Amino acid sequence: MINLFVVQKGRLAQEQVEDRNELLQHKPIWIDVIDPDDEELAWIKDTYGVVLPELEQLGDLEASARYFEGEDSHIHIRTDFLLDEETSSRNVRVAFVLTKDVLFSIHDEDLPAFRLVRMRARLRPGSVRNAKDVLMDLYATDAEYSADSIEEVYERLEDASKRVLADEVTDQAAADVLEIIARVEDLNGRIRRNVMDTRRAVSFLLRSQMLSPDQQDEARQVLRDIDSIENHTAFLSDKVNFLMDATVGFININQNKIIKLFSVVSVALMPPTLIASIYGMNFKVMPELDWAEGYPYAIVLMIVSAAIPLVYFRRKGWLK
Structure with missing residues (x-):
């Protein structure tokens, strides 16, 4: 044009x-x-x-x-x-x-x-x-x-x-x-x-x-x-x-917050994981095998062991 x-x-x-x-x-x-x-x-x-x-x-x-x-x-x-x-x-x-x-x-x-x-x-x-x-x-x-x-x-x-x-x-x-x-x-x-x-x-x-x-x-x-x-x-x-x-x-x-949260949760779950590993063993000679209250005791112990670190981390402000 x-x-x-x-x-x-x-x-x-x-x-x-x-x-x-x-x-x-x-x-x-x-x-x-x-x-x-x-x-x-x-x-x-x-x-x-x-x-x-x-x-x-x-x-x-x-x-x-x-x-x-x-x-x-x-x-x-x-x-x-x-x-x-x-x-x-x-x-x-x-x-x-x-x-x-x-x-x-x-x-x-x-x-x-x-x-x-x-x-x-x-x-x-x-x-x-x-x-x-x-x-x-x-x-x-x-x-x-x-x-x-x-x-x-x-x-x-x-x-x-x-x-x-x-x-x-x-x-x-x-x-x-x-x-x-x-x-x-x-x-x-x-x-x-x-x-x-x-x-x-x-x-x-x-x-x-x-x-x-x-x-x-x-x-x-x-x-x-x-x-x-x-x-x-x-x-x-x-x-x-x-x-x-x-x-x-x-x-x-933001990514560090996510990584920190996963790290804190992983640490908090370590004690209950250890407890579950101990009471989950199946050796022939274990006094807890015949313990009637053993299972609910282990569950309560795992919950308490997970709650204590979470409460501590929250007071420190690590869960924010």
Whole structure:
């Protein structure tokens, strides 16, 4: 799918391209290509002379080859954008090709940052004037989206903290907390990776000296936002480790309680077991064999011998 964007009356207007002729009818500043087929890529090449990479090629480049200026003077950038969904989160690779007048982007699914940029550009006249403005807005919006995801991480960790610090933490509650922590740590790591990648891309644009003074100021602001986000992710990582250790500690405590209970019960049953072993022998010469009250005496003796250690252990608090 090819989405074409032109500036009309100071706003970004979107046109969905169905055939090659529609590309010739507009002068866009941004062409967003989502999950294209070979025919759509050929339209782009024939119309603008720009060769966009295939989706399978987006993840094959070395890290050092993801930001460069080609022989055609086009800026080529490969960068990750965060996609945080309710059930999962992931980083989606996006390829940008920035020419003199047009920004080309290609990715395999629509992204929240792209939707926000389109919406804001339609609602705020003059916010986007050229292709470089679009690119900087995409990176700024991605940083904002990462910050929003950080808030979600805080909320999830707050819920996990309440469960961990409850009066009694059962094994099931601890298992639920561990699941929350695992998901939060995964999301936090993806946020950190995303902003790190955004930092490298924005720094590359600053070094290229192709941005206007206003765009340079915006780029520096994005870098400051990223610094703040990275500090938050570092703090959240420490908190995740604390909650993980606390949860595992509670699980160990619960297991130790069970082991202690079995140990105490085993010790308490040793005297009656000894008594039962003695009176259960069947030697020919045993004075107790003809004792009429021997059986109830042995039963009472075993009960008393088990009760005395249990009472002692309870007073010591070993049965709690």
